[in-house]
Amino acid sequence: MNKRKKQRIAFxxxxxxxxxxVGILLWILGFIIYRGAGxxxxxxxxxxxxxxxxxxxxxxxxxxxxxxVAGSVLFAFPVGLMSGIYMNEYAGNGFVVKFIRVMTNxxxxxxxxxxxxxxxxxxVNTFGFGDSIIAGxxxxxxxxxxxxxxxxxxxxxxxxxxFRSGSLALGASRFQTIVRVTLPMAFxxxxxxxxxxxxxxxxxxxxxxxxxxxxxxxRLPHSIFDQVMALPYHLYVVxxxxxxxxxxxxIAYGTALTLIVIVLLMNLLAGLLRRYFGGKVKTD
Amino acid sequence: xxxxxxxxxYYGAFHALKDVSIRIEPHTVTAFIGPSGCGKSTFxxxxxxxxxxxxxxxxxxxxxVDGVNIYNKSVQVDxxxxxxxxxFQKPNPFPKSIFENVAYGLRVNDVxxxxxxxxxVEESLKSAALWEEVKxxxxxxxFELSGGQQQRLCIARAxxxxxxxxxxxxxxxxxxxxxxxxxxxLIHVLKQEYTIVIVTHNMQQAARxxxxxxxxxxGELVEYSDTKKMFLNPEKVETQNYITGRFG
Ligand SMILES: Nc1ncnc2c1ncn2[C@@H]1O[C@H](COP(=O)(O)OP(=O)(O)OP(=O)(O)O)[C@@H](O)[C@H]1O
Ligand SMILES: [Mg+2]
Numbered sequence: 202m203n204k205r206k207k208q209r210i211a212f213x214x215x216x217x218x219x220x221x222x223v224g225i226l227l228w229i230l231g232f233i234i235y236r237g238a239g240x241x242x243x244x245x246x247x248x249x250x251x252x253x254x255x256x257x258x259x260x261x262x263x264x265x266x267x268x269x270v271a272g273s274v275l276f277a278f279p280v281g282l283m284s285g286i287y288m289n290e291y292a293g294n295g296f297v298v299k300f301i302r303v304m305t306n307x308x309x310x311x312x313x314x315x316x317x318x319x320x321x322x323x324x325v326n327t328f329g330f331g332d333s334i335i336a337g338x339x340x341x342x343x344x345x346x347x348x349x350x351x352x353x354x355x356x357x358x359x360x361x362x363x364f365r366s367g368s369l370a371l372g373a374s375r376f377q378t379i380v381r382v383t384l385p386m387a388f389x390x391x392x393x394x395x396x397x398x399x400x401x402x403x404x405x406x407x408x409x410x411x412x413x414x415x416x417x418x419x420r421l422p423h424s425i426f427d428q429v430m431a432l433p434y435h436l437y438v439v440x441x442x443x444x445x446x447x448x449x450x451x452i453a454y455g456t457a458l459t460l461i462v463i464v465l466l467m468n469l470l471a472g473l474l475r476r477y478f479g480g481k482v483k484t485d
Numbered sequence: 486x487x488x489x490x491x492x493x494x495y496y497g498a499f500h501a502l503k504d505v506s507i508r509i510e511p512h513t514v515t516a517f518i519g520p521s522g523c524g525k526s527t528f529x530x531x532x533x534x535x536x537x538x539x540x541x542x543x544x545x546x547x548x549x550v551d552g553v554n555i556y557n558k559s560v561q562v563d564x565x566x567x568x569x570x571x572x573f574q575k576p577n578p579f580p581k582s583i584f585e586n587v588a589y590g591l592r593v594n595d596v597x598x599x600x601x602x603x604x605x606v607e608e609s610l611k612s613a614a615l616w617e618e619v620k621x622x623x624x625x626x627x628f629e630l631s632g633g634q635q636q637r638l639c640i641a642r643a644x645x646x647x648x649x650x651x652x653x654x655x656x657x658x659x660x661x662x663x664x665x666x667x668x669x670x671l672i673h674v675l676k677q678e679y680t681i682v683i684v685t686h687n688m689q690q691a692a693r694x695x696x697x698x699x700x701x702x703x704g705e706l707v708e709y710s711d712t713k714k715m716f717l718n719p720e721k722v723e724t725q726n727y728i729t730g731r732f733g
Contacts, residue, residue: 372593373589
């Protein structure tokens with residue numbers, strides 16, 4: 202076989218496989234939309250579940266998930282950002298940093314249910330937060346911390362040294378160099394990490410199971426020490442262990458669709474943020 | 486004035502500079518020439534302590550700028566770098582506007598007076614012979630400039646903090662002939678106010694712009710004398726070979 206033919210065949214296979222993957226994704230999405238769209242209504246999005254979760258809406262779960270996303274990002278983003286900066290810009294390449302890096306990567310590989318268990322032991326019990334938004338947010342925050350540290354580090358590493366030298370040579374401190382040059386340049390890629398973590402947080406069930414998620418709580422939270430319902434767990438409940446599974450099936454699909462749309466909207470928002478900062482880096 | 490006494494410099498175990506002693510007078514242009522890897526950049530980076538950023542380096546000897554050994558504990562490295570500016574081989578403007586690039590050094594040195602900053606930016610761009618080309622687009626990104634303009638912007642950026650010494654590491658090697666001659670003209674003018682030390686691979690350039698020339702080889706300063714004498718009548722046979730192209 203000559204090399205052109207080989208290439209043609211290889212690319213044909215690649216194309217076929219990517220089409221299959223895209224097809225499957227579209228199928229899932231289409232299926233969820235097809236089954237869920239009928240359930241979605243203003244009513245569904247703005248009211249609490251009723252009739253043993255076979256009727257009503259999912260507002261408490263939407264609010265709960267938004268709270269958890271906000272809470273975990275609020276905690277993990279600054280911490281992860283600062284650790285990433287420290288590790289890439291200050292710490293050099295000594296034993297301690299290498300150790301931290303290995304540990305961070307390992308942390309990223311731990312199953313999320315283990316985080317749930319740990320979160321329960323530490324935040325719910327030891328700190329005495331009880332099942333609460335704050336306990337759930339910290340637990341989810343720990344879960345995404347490795348990802349944020351990692352993307353921050355990678356984003357900073359991708360900035361050519363010449364920009365740092367240029368800044369330092371003008372008498373800027375290393376901190377000024379980071380704040381004014383390196384970080385703004387790295388920010389678009391850091392936001393990408395943030396997007397991924399938001400998707401992760403909105404979809405995780407295991408870490409919130411023992412730390413925050415309520416089976417049925419048809420009111421909105423008043424403080425960060427309240428329990429909340431959350432979309433992924435609600436989906437699990439109505440699909441497997443509600444009072445009448447058949448009757449709540451449409452609600453399950455409606456919930457799934459809402460979850461997907463929320464994640465997409467957040468990605469869109471983060472994308473705009475990325476564009477905004479990216480644009481700013483270029484012209485300002 | 487810059488003076489080094491018996492400088493030895495190591496990258497880890499590698500002995501990159503060997504017993505280099507030199508004196509550089511104010512308001513002169515000094516060129517360093519020599520084959521690739523002989524230590525010219527390393528030597529230049531000593532004067533604003535940019536070598537400090539590299540792990541595992543070691544230095545012995547003295548490096549004195551305006552009467553102070555800049556490697557003394559009492560010397561603040563950011564103060565030193567304000568006094569000793571640097572222009573790099575590849576233009577490296579920040580991803581900011583033209584104005585902000587030039588203002589950067591002032592801002593990081595806590596200058597807040599807006600009128601003063603505006604004035605300094607204009608003066609610096611004029612000194613770098615760039616003002617006429619950019620005065621109507623100061624808010625535009627520096628990346629929209631040509632390579633030669635970017636390099637002059639970097640010169641303006643360095644001048645804005647009012648250094649007394651300007652280090653240039655092959656500032657024209659990435660530029661076309663016209664941009665190169667602009668930079669060379671600029672060096673002629675800037676020498677009235679600044680002490681300039683330039684590394685170059687281009688022997689004609691060294692001959693054109695510099696008052697004194699130092700020839701490095703394998704980490705040693707082989708010969709250091711008036712540029713005219715160096716090119717017409719070098720003392721050492723290695724220098725002779727290098728400038729006539731029989732080596733390197
Ligand atoms: N960061 C570094 N780590 C280890 N060795 C280095 C480093 N930088 C330079 N060297 C070595 O030190 C020697 C001098 O390097 P330097 O960059 O000063 O040479 P140069 O004369 O500027 O060369 P060129 O003309 O190619 O720019 C070279 O042999 C180089 O390999
Ligand atoms: Mg060099």
